[in-house]
Amino acid sequence: MTVRQGQDCMEPPGKALISAARIRTRVKQLAGEIAVYYRGQSFTIVALMNGSVFFLVDLVRRLPATARIECWTVSSYAGRKSTGKLKGLPQLGVRFKGTRVLVVDDILDTGLTLSKVLAHVRQAGAVDVKACVLLRKGVAREVSCEADWVGFEIGSEFVVGYGLDLDGAYRALPGIRSLTD
Ligand code: 5GP
Numbered sequence: 001m002t003v004r005q006g007q008d009c010m011e012p013p014g015k016a017l018i019s020a021a022r023i024r025t026r027v028k029q030l031a032g033e034i035a036v037y038y039r040g041q042s043f044t045i046v047a048l049m050n051g052s053v054f055f056l057v058d059l060v061r062r063l064p065a066t067a068r069i070e071c072w073t074v075s076s077y078a079g080r081k082s083t084g085k086l087k088g089l090p091q092l093g094v095r096f097k098g099t100r101v102l103v104v105d106d107i108l109d110t111g112l113t114l115s116k117v118l119a120h121v122r123q124a125g126a127v128d129v130k131a132c133v134l135l136r137k138g139v140a141r142e143v144s145c146e147a148d149w150v151g152f153e154i155g156s157e158f159v160v161g162y163g164l165d166l167d168g169a170y171r172a173l174p175g176i177r178s179l180t181d
């Protein structure tokens, strides 16, 4: 008898949107552009957990090893809805004064998360603050906010996979899937 393990046992939810192969190619391109931007300069990556975990790992493997990496666990979502509030921003003291910071997130939706994180980093004295997101939803932002590097533009659907979850599940799917009919 064959015992199937891990993802083999699981029916993938929803419909396929972006394959693992397309993500690999795009992440490589983004890393190339980011590496050119920071050439010869020190910078700190602030990755927003948990959704950006796979994206961060694939991206930083192609960036200079001198880049500092911090992971912040912030959240605004409960189930499939944004709560409109951001929890989890850390106290920064003076350690970001004069630094260049690249914020990495999984998805730009209402703009609440990214705008609050960018403002927090700027307030702490960072001199150059950029943002890179894997996905950008084609929706009217509730808060005006843009990313400097975007992996893929998508519609307004709720997506999971490659780090993105639904209440903690489906992060380990290799590609991005849409749960919206
Ligand atoms: P925003 O604050 O821009 O509304 O949303 C940003 C955060 O909400 C993302 O970092 C992500 O954690 C979560 N989010 C927004 N849209 C989706 C989605 O379609 N799927 C999942 N899994 N999370 C989402």
Ligand code: MG
Residues within 6 Å of the ligand: 048, 049, 050, 051, 052, 074, 105, 106, 107, 113
């Ligand atoms: Mg997130």
